[in-house]
Amino acid sequence: MMRIGFCGYLSSLCRRFLLCVGLVCLLPCPAAAGDERPGRTPLDGRRLKEELSLVRGGTADGEEWPRTIPYVDKQYDFRTDTFREEHKSWFARGQPRRVVAHAVGVTEILWAVCPRERIAAFNDLAANPKFSFLADEIRARGPIFRTQETERVLGVQPDLVFTVFYSSLDFKEKLRQAKIPFFDLGYFGTIESIKYQTQLIGRLIGEEGNAAELVRLIEQKTAEIRGKLPLPPRPPRLLYYDENGYVPGKTSNFTSICEMIGAVNVGSEQGVKSWSQIDYETLLKWDPDLIVVPAESGLRERLISNRVVSHARAVKEGKVRSLPGIYLRADSQFMVLSANELAGLVYGGQGEAPPGWSGSGEALQQGLRPGPGSEQTARLFLQVARSCPREAGLPVAGGQGTVRGKEGRESP
Amino acid sequence: MKVTSGRTYLLALLLAGLTALGAVLALSHGSWDIGPAEAAEIVLARLGISTAAVDPVRSAIVWDGRLPRTLVALLVGFSLAVAGTIMQGVFKNPMASPDVIGVSSGAALGAVASLYLGAAGQSLFALPLAAVLFSLATLAAVFLIATGRGRTSVPTLLLAGIALNLIFGALTSFIIAMSTREFDAGRVIVTWLMGDLNDRSWEHVLIVFPTTALALLGTMFFVKDLNILMIGEDTAANLGVNIAWARNSLIVFAAIMTGGAVAVGGVIGFVGLLAPHMMRALAGPDNRRLVPLAGLLGAVFVIYADLFVRLLVQVDLKVGVLTSMLGGPFFLVLIIRHRKRFEYL
Numbered sequence: 060m061m062r063i064g065f066c067g068y069l070s071s072l073c074r075r076f077l078l079c080v081g082l083v084c085l086l087p088c089p090a091a092a093g094d095e096r097p098g099r100t101p102l103d104g105r106r107l108k109e110e111l112s113l114v115r116g117g118t119a120d121g122e123e124w125p126r127t128i129p130y131v132d133k134q135y136d137f138r139t140d141t142f143r144e145e146h147k148s149w150f151a152r153g154q155p156r157r158v159v160a161h162a163v164g165v166t167e168i169l170w171a172v173c174p175r176e177r178i179a180a181f182n183d184l185a186a187n188p189k190f191s192f193l194a195d196e197i198r199a200r201g202p203i204f205r206t207q208e209t210e211r212v213l214g215v216q217p218d219l220v221f222t223v224f225y226s227s228l229d230f231k232e233k234l235r236q237a238k239i240p241f242f243d244l245g246y247f248g249t250i251e252s253i254k255y256q257t258q259l260i261g262r263l264i265g266e267e268g269n270a271a272e273l274v275r276l277i278e279q280k281t282a283e284i285r286g287k288l289p290l291p292p293r294p295p296r297l298l299y300y301d302e303n304g305y306v307p308g309k310t311s312n313f314t315s316i317c318e319m320i321g322a323v324n325v326g327s328e329q330g331v332k333s334w335s336q337i338d339y340e341t342l343l344k345w346d347p348d349l350i351v352v353p354a355e356s357g358l359r360e361r362l363i364s365n366r367v368v369s370h371a372r373a374v375k376e377g378k379v380r381s382l383p384g385i386y387l388r389a390d391s392q393f394m395v396l397s398a399n400e401l402a403g404l405v406y407g408g409q410g411e412a413p414p415g416w417s418g419s420g421e422a423l424q425q426g427l428r429p430g431p432g433s434e435q436t437a438r439l440f441l442q443v444a445r446s447c448p449r450e451a452g453l454p455v456a457g458g459q460g461t462v463r464g465k466e467g468r469e470s471p
Numbered sequence: 472m473k474v475t476s477g478r479t480y481l482l483a484l485l486l487a488g489l490t491a492l493g494a495v496l497a498l499s500h501g502s503w504d505i506g507p508a509e510a511a512e513i514v515l516a517r518l519g520i521s522t523a524a525v526d527p528v529r530s531a532i533v534w535d536g537r538l539p540r541t542l543v544a545l546l547v548g549f550s551l552a553v554a555g556t557i558m559q560g561v562f563k564n565p566m567a568s569p570d571v572i573g574v575s576s577g578a579a580l581g582a583v584a585s586l587y588l589g590a591a592g593q594s595l596f597a598l599p600l601a602a603v604l605f606s607l608a609t610l611a612a613v614f615l616i617a618t619g620r621g622r623t624s625v626p627t628l629l630l631a632g633i634a635l636n637l638i639f640g641a642l643t644s645f646i647i648a649m650s651t652r653e654f655d656a657g658r659v660i661v662t663w664l665m666g667d668l669n670d671r672s673w674e675h676v677l678i679v680f681p682t683t684a685l686a687l688l689g690t691m692f693f694v695k696d697l698n699i700l701m702i703g704e705d706t707a708a709n710l711g712v713n714i715a716w717a718r719n720s721l722i723v724f725a726a727i728m729t730g731g732a733v734a735v736g737g738v739i740g741f742v743g744l745l746a747p748h749m750m751r752a753l754a755g756p757d758n759r760r761l762v763p764l765a766g767l768l769g770a771v772f773v774i775y776a777d778l779f780v781r782l783l784v785q786v787d788l789k790v791g792v793l794t795s796m797l798g799g800p801f802f803l804v805l806i807i808r809h810r811k812r813f814e815y816l
Contacts, residue, residue, distance in 0.1 A: 340536050341502040357592040366535035370528045
């Protein structure tokens, strides 16, 4: 009798508990505390984005088609932390008329330099506002294919597909079988490499003039931003810290963004190569001037209230700032936009803006959903998660374009 | 195998010593150069035992950083090992572990869901709460499935556990697959699933300590019944043991400990399987000795694993990965060398 009573009671208790769990799961997550007011930036973010989204530099001044395009294929191997450079050349029979990019950064460059009607399809990440500065425009234009939807790519009959190191071998093999030429682009981790890739893309699609104009604009806007920055006695030391305690190092986009605004990436300074996880104790030891965290992650509040990190100078001086992850992932001309926003966080703060500053915080106005890490980390994660082997340095051939020759060297 | 009280005390002393040594090492290792003497001074000062003046920053590092992490490692290891001991005893199955009835995979699903939905970023308690709730919900579901006409069937309980393990495993994989498109969430989830004790705070201690303490007290209350249950249910019934009450209570305690441990430490494998086996070979099958000793061994295992992970900071090794990497081969060796010893189970 007692046994039946216990089990019956237990059974009833279980049902009630499951009901409670169900109700708890249905409750919405609380919104992030929006305690950061929009900051000031050296340049107006919205206008800067518009300027970087469309450039026209006159007619192409390249040689006639068919053409052979020599280039340096620079790839970063995160396993060995080495860069590998190979001198190659690409043979193109004619100007590509239907171009597809397999990566967000390349899409953003194409959007600026290539006549839009020649972009045949867009990767869905390029239509995702968490990753792309042009999400709205791309969603409105379409068509959009998912990363693994090779058939949709084949369906638009492109005559040139831009792939990157995390594009899967299967994807490339299907392109090869369909005799669609694809070009493997290399490293995009610094503004210099982005400028190089922009010019290369320009030559590949026969829009050298536009590409040169975009590079000129990148340099001009970077100089404008730098010209408006105050001159601190020493470069400010910035640390980007994500929800998992990871900090970007030497080869990350963050280092390049910091350099663009005369700041130092503390991760790089402390010898972090790609990305590394550090604990609060180490963060306190490194003691940055400013800590940047992914916006809306709740990490800012957690850092401020943490009993160890609360002793850090940045926390004591109220210099823990949020920035949407999209700015930290930028690996296109929009890295200038990232530099503009970061300059706002570092030099503008929440108070009076330095003289001559015309912008307002694009990031905080947009309320873009944040996320830590960079495009490079994202690629690495995707690569590991999908067990997609790298194809760095493989000679690519097929369709109209062919890679010729190679002269490899490795540099640490 | 006859195990004397002297041997038990010796084992207890050895494990307690290893735990204390591990704790001292953990407290005196980090990026700040704080030695064992200074760490001890800080702890004593914060406890009000010493009046020595301590630097507030160094004090925060030891008291609010290193000490909670060490305590969480200790409690997680202890909980998983005790939960494993209970499961192996109750199910009379040497392969049983805390996750055999789906509790840890339920906790993992709850935690992963909270990470994916962003709740974990809003509150420090969201992830542990989700993990504990899901583990208890799993437990409730398993009991609901296995209970009919007022009786709980052990084989059905195990089968339901296996089925729920599969379902929750698939759902977790589904969330991981979705999160590969949300790179940041994906990375956080994968790290959590590998078991991570980085930056654990007093709040985490506050979560895992009550679950460990209460469930341990409850377990010790039923530990004699567990011994009798291992002989056989008929014998237990003849000796006046309320089988269903004792067995179900023990399973609930094991589930609570597992849920608490997974909630604060992520998925840390093999501790719940390995520690009871090792200790059973040394201290014998009497659960009155085995439960606390296996718990201590689990604590030692996780403390040293975490210390090792901290030493190899550049490698980004996770504590759950390390315990499985060490535990798996060690367990195989143990099985091969002591095949006959396991037969008494």
